[in-house]
Each structure stands twice: as C-alpha cells, then as structure tokens.
Amino acid sequence: MKETWVIKIGSSLVTKSNTGLNTKNIKSWVAQINQIINNNINVIIVSSGAIAEGMNRLGLGKRPNSSSQLQALAAIGQMGLVKAYEVAFKKYDILTAQMLLTHEDLSDRTRYLNARNTLSNLIKYNTVPIINENDTISTDEIKFGDNDTLASLVANLSEAKLLVMLTDQNGLYTSDPKIKKTSQLINSISVSDKNLQKYAGPSNSALGRGGMITKISAAKKAAKSNTKTIICNGTKKNILIKILNKEENIGTVIFNKKSAVGSKKQWIANSLKVKGKIFIDAGAKKVLKKSGKSLLPIGIKSIEGNFQKGDMLIICSSTKIEIARGLTNYDSKQLKKIIGKSTSEIKKEFGVFDSEVVIHTDNMIVS
Secondary structure, three states: OOEEEEEEEOHHHHEEOOOEEOHHHHHHHHHHHHHHHHOOEEEEEEEOOHHHHHHHHHOOOOOOOOHHHHHHHHHHHHHHHHHHHHHHHHOOOOOEEEEEEOHHHHHOHHHHHHHHHHHHHHHHOOOEEEEEEOOOOOHHHHHHOOHHHHHHHHHHHHOOOEEEEEEOOOOOEOOOOOOOOOOOEOOEEEOOOOOHHHHOOOOOOOOOOOOHHHHHHHHHHHHOOOOEEEEEEOOOOOHHHHHHOOOOOOOEEEEOOOOOOOHHHHHHHHOOOEEEEEEEOHHHHHHHHHHOOOEOHHHEEEEEOOOOOOOEEEEEOOOOOEEEEEEOOOOHHHHHHHOOOOHHHHHHHHOOOOOOOOEOHHHEEEO
C-alpha cells in the first residue's frame, strides 16, 4: 500500500507580501512533489493563501477585521490559488482537485466519513487534492481556526504517514530566535515531551493565523493516527527532496512513541467541538487512567456547561487537568440529577434511566 504525505503550506510562503501569489515558490514545491509522487507516494496539499490572494486582487494592504469582508476575500482569492497549483502541476501531467472543508464537515460523523471516502477516491484517481478551509462560509474558522489544524485532521482522514508543515521558520526552537540569539533548533522531539508546549509562541504574520502553538497542537492531533510531523523552512532549496532522502537537519521532527488509536476515537479526539466539562474524583481518575473503563455517575463531582446528549465533553480531575474526553449519554440537566450517585441509588430514585454509564469507553479517549 502506498504511503501518503500531507504537505501544509502557510500564507507567508504561498504569497509575496503585497504582490499576490508567489508562483516561483509554488512551481518549486510542485517540481519536488512530482519527484515524491514518482517515488510511489501519494501527496495531499493543504494550502493557505486564499484571503491573502484576495487582498492582492483588490489592492488591499491591510487584512480587514470584518468576517463578511474576509469571506468575500477568500472567495475572490481561492480562484487564483487553485489556478496557480493547477497550472504548475499541468507541466507534469498531474491532475489536481479542489476540496473545501469546514469544521462542521468534520464534526458530523456522517459528513466526516463522506469526506474520508471522497479523499480516498481522489487519491485512487492519482490526483493531488488541494485542500483549504472553506473561509467563505466558515466564520468560526476565520475568527479562531487555522490550516495547521485542518492539515492534522486531513492527516487523520487519510491515515498519512507524514505531515510536512512548510513555514518561514527553520523549525521549532527552544525560544523565539528573533528575540533570543541563544535559541537552539530542536531536531527531534516526542509529542509527549513535557517541554514541547512551552517551546511554542504565537504567530507574528499579518497574512496568516498559525504560529508554532497551532503547529504543535496540530502535531499532537496528527499523532493520534501515528502520523509523524516535520516543521521546516519551505524556502530552503529542495526541502521536500531532502525529507524524501531522509537527510538530517531538515527542521523539527515530532514523533509519537505510542500506538495509533482507532479512527472513531481519532474523530472524537480531534474533530468535535467541546461543549462542556465533567470533574471527577480521585477514584474515577484512577480507573480511567489505568484501565480506560466507562465513566459512571458515582465518580462525578460536578459539571460545567449546557450540553446535549451526544455532545463532546472533557473529563477533568479535581485540579482541572484533562484526563479524557468523550461523548456523553446525558444532557446537562439529566446529568445534574444523578452525579455522585451509584447505579442502585439512581434505579431506586428514578426507576428506568437511559444508561448506566455517562460516557462509554468506546466513545472515550484518554488524554
């Protein structure tokens, strides 16, 4: 079976500051991707740049704050973005396909599976899917989202072996190299390393939204499907070929020591929006961490938020540290009535009830 790479390209690389798309960079990456494909590897591209290209087409020097304006810019710029990739790949007789996604597409289980099937078929047809967030309708994405997260979810969808995040930095540093001259580049680090999160910092780009924080978060999501992440400088000559040839000092490699989780649990962990929290006692925490068993009402101390049956909840310790997350069998009103009670107490007080467990182990992933 052919392996799959997801290559995410950021706004600062795809575009030139105020002069539209950087076609020179695009042609360079496409030439390298052609060589990767010739090595029997499937490639999926997640590309930013639609809003930035829209700004260029309208002659705007500053990114607007209005969601409706950003949506319009995305619609204008998406045409140029896809055309640039199509023209570049045509030189190598490679077909491209556009695929626009929203978080809503991936949070609904049926739509998630449909997206996965579509992506699978596009790969079977030997096309290179060009994927972007559907900015024209997704206001949440414009305000809070980023294509780093989207790239990690695409890696989950496609069960990719590698997620390459091309950026304008050489990789992850111990601190911001623009501020501290003594900062050191991290060549390799485990996704479970406690130092990983503190090394990241926010984005300083006016065109994009993703900084190292979002890239680290994306790497953690991608790791759920055992996808290795490489954060590297997309302006370095033949960077993708260097990765293909397994050369050293290419950037930062983020790997996962643990085994992959099932596709449904990946979806639960990465694709759903959190609607509330459950705080549990020490006994319940021990059971969840050691055996991963279902969560019972008796182990719950309190809840937070207004949620419905089937919503995604975070399970926290009494010190507010995340233990697990999963899909609830109760809405918040029902759950308030039974927290801290044993099964026998609930049966005696309420008679018949929906479920003996609040979150079933099959619908839960331990953090």
